[in-house]
Amino acid sequence: MRVLLVEDEQPLASYVAAGLRKHGCAVDVVHDGQQALDKCDITPYDVVVLDRDLPVVHGDTVCRLLAQRGTARVLMLTASGAVSDRVDGLALGADDYLGKPFAFSELVARVRALARRSTPARPPVLRARDVELDPSRRTAERDGRLLSLTPKEFGVLERLLAADGAVVSAETLLDKVWDEHADPFTNAVRITISSLRRKLGDPPLIETVTGVGYQIAP
Numbered sequence: 001m002r003v004l005l006v007e008d009e010q011p012l013a014s015y016v017a018a019g020l021r022k023h024g025c026a027v028d029v030v031h032d033g034q035q036a037l038d039k040c041d042i043t044p045y046d047v048v049v050l051d052r053d054l055p056v057v058h059g060d061t062v063c064r065l066l067a068q069r070g071t072a073r074v075l076m077l078t079a080s081g082a083v084s085d086r087v088d089g090l091a092l093g094a095d096d097y098l099g100k101p102f103a104f105s106e107l108v109a110r111v112r113a114l115a116r117r118s119t120p121a122r123p124p125v126l127r128a129r130d131v132e133l134d135p136s137r138r139t140a141e142r143d144g145r146l147l148s149l150t151p152k153e154f155g156v157l158e159r160l161l162a163a164d165g166a167v168v169s170a171e172t173l174l175d176k177v178w179d180e181h182a183d184p185f186t187n188a189v190r191i192t193i194s195s196l197r198r199k200l201g202d203p204p205l206i207e208t209v210t211g212v213g214y215q216i217a218p
Contacts, residue, residue: 026178051077075098
């Protein structure tokens, strides 16, 4: 899942980004509203975690513009936690609202819930053949055998299962599972796919479609 975190308090931004990455999210971070709009112009984020009181362009304006585009779910994460503030934030187009201070487990749960509300909607548990992946619990099994996956392996498998048999390009996997610091010319996707195949075992689950990408074998 690709997340944009917009937070002007840099220590808090670093803390939240690190926590989301530990839960398997690919996270980009910016510190003002204009940077957020610029990022969303070029990157298709699943969820934008948005502080309200931002410099350059206020968070309210960012929220309204993102809602008009309809390209990402917006979670407002702000110290303005009164009922009237929450109502205003939702009226601007935010999909969810979480006040500071917050429990990190709740933030992760809300981010994942918003990602499931993407178009098309994704089921809470992904399945194909004898493989089952639960994004909320961060577990993956094959034929009842628990798989020990790295965050990138988990993210790639999650994206392939969510595609429901469709081919997913290496570029899409790099965009959705890695962050903006990933080298587009790296072999990271191929290496991760190879490692994931070994852990999944036989019969083979992931097929390579030459020149196109990867898919869950029918």
